[in-house]
Amino acid sequence: GESVGLHLPTLSVQEGDNSIINCAYSNSASDYFIWYKQESGKGPQFIIDIRSNMDKRQGQRVTVLLNKTVKHLSLQIAATQPGDSAVYFCAENGLNTGGFKTIFGAGTRLFVKA
Amino acid sequence: NAGVTQTPKFRVLKTGQSMTLLCAQDMNHEYMYWYRQDPGMGLRLIHYSVGEGTTAKGEVPDGYNVSRLKKQNFLLGLESAAPSQTSVYFCASSYSEQGYGYTFGSGTRLTVV
Secondary structure, eight states: OOOEEOSOSEEEEETTSOEEEEEEEOOTTEEEEEEEEEOTTSOOEEEEEEETTOSEEEOSSEEEEEETTTTEEEEEESSOOGGGOEEEEEEEEEEETTEEEEEEOOOEEEEEEO | OOOEEEEOSEEEEOTTOOEEEEEEESSOOSEEEEEEEOTTSOOEEEEEESSTTOOEEOSSOTTEEEEOSSTTEEEEEESSOOGGGOEEEEEEEESSTTOTTOEEOOOEEEEEO
């Protein structure tokens, strides 16, 4: 079946450096992608999204890149801060058996060293 | 701006006990979802609803029941809790089936002993 996965389970970066978190998806029919941040003991929070008719979208300190050719999604965080420490996971939504379905990846834990 | 509110936040149950998790949203979203989150795994869909009075099974529905009597509320019931249902449960809502506007609650940590 379709799945959303992450290449790295943990990522450790120095404060001030840029972070890149990767995600692979397998459903070629997916046309909407979302990145979430989940802090310890809290629910997932929306960070940024992108539709399949775009290959890049920027927010405040975050950029999402979409490569449909290789079915790859990445989240770039500029000037990473201690408050960015959390689990980040991607989600894809697309037409699937039985209708539209949103599938979530397991997540990457980001550690920011001061 | 409450968004999605879940109650309770924590609960410990004995095997065989029953309970209901409550979810309320104030965004007038049509779609509501219940997920469970287990270590090392992505969110797994238990049940969902596409509107008031409707419910449907997700990926892991066994052992759970749901009801959506009012548009703003989505209830998740465990009739006879089992240790395998120890997990963190998240409710979410969205305004479209394509996932736009997906908003999560803060979660309920359930332990079944």
